[in-house]
Amino acid sequence: LWDSGAVRIRERAEADLGRCVELARVVHETDGYPVYLPDDLRSFLAVPHAIGAWVAERAGDVIGHVALHQRSSAAVMALAEAATGLPAPRLGVVARLLVAPTARRAGIGRALLDVAADRAVQLGRWPVLDVVTRHESGIKLYEAAGWSHAGQVTVTLGGVGPIEELVFLGPPPPQMQSPA
Numbered sequence: 422l423w424d425s426g427a428v429r430i431r432e433r434a435e436a437d438l439g440r441c442v443e444l445a446r447v448v449h450e451t452d453g454y455p456v457y458l459p460d461d462l463r464s465f466l467a468v469p470h471a472i473g474a475w476v477a478e479r480a481g482d483v484i485g486h487v488a489l490h491q492r493s494s495a496a497v498m499a500l501a502e503a504a505t506g507l508p509a510p511r512l513g514v515v516a517r518l519l520v521a522p523t524a525r526r527a528g529i530g531r532a533l534l535d536v537a538a539d540r541a542v543q544l545g546r547w548p549v550l551d552v553v554t555r556h557e558s559g560i561k562l563y564e565a566a567g568w569s570h571a572g573q574v575t576v577t578l579g580g581v582g583p584i585e586e587l588v589f590l591g592p593p594p595p596q597m598q599s600p601a
């Protein structure tokens with residue numbers, strides 16, 4: 422899917438989940454994402470309604486992860502539906518984006534974002550995502566990648582809240598019209 426020589430992005434396999442859990446633990450300690458560490462990190466990373474999930478691998482190590490989900494929380498979906506003019510089944514939610522602290526600012530986050538968003542577009546879904554307002558590295562990445570702000574919502578994450586989030590829209594898929 423993406424191969425820079427040293428780093429390769431490929432679909433996540435069941436056998437990767439243990440290493441993805443370790444990655445999520447490190448990123449949580451470093452950046453506070455995910456905001457609350459769930460008891461079951463495997464289920465957090467591999468949600469039943471996922472459309473797809475990918476890993477970035479370097480020298481056999483998993484150094485990045487992203488997923489594409491059918492939905493996010495109700496408030497996020499309502500805002501994304503209003504902003505795109507599309508119903509939830511025509512949206513694809515990019516989620517669970519993490520890059521190892523030792524592998525940052527090398528374009529891996531951007532490449533993972535693009536892989537998930539491209540899959541959404543291939544499936545006729547407009548890519549969207551939600552990000553906690555204090556997760557600045559993510560926000561900077563989405564802005565740099567040309568994603569646009571749809572608005573802000575207040576949500577509960579892992580049963581804890583209120584938490585403020587921004588909702589972003591990916592570049593509109595070519596076949597979809599943006600509402601006037």
Ligand SMILES: CC(C)(COP(=O)(O)OP(=O)(O)OC[C@H]1O[C@@H](n2cnc3c(N)ncnc32)[C@H](O)[C@@H]1OP(=O)(O)O)[C@@H](O)C(=O)NCCC(=O)NCCS
Nearest residue numbers: 454519520525526527528529530531556558559561562565
């Ligand atoms: C967000 C994250 C995935 C970015 O991964 P990354 O591999 O470092 O990102 P990239 O190298 O592809 O960055 C691409 C561009 O995004 C912007 N960007 C990314 N991280 C940034 C930061 N910390 N500060 C400012 N700009 C940043 C820059 O424009 C960057 O280009 P540049 O390096 O040429 O300036 C990573 O920082 C991370 O895992 N953060 C913690 C988890 C998290 O918050 N995930 C998002 C949850 S929704």
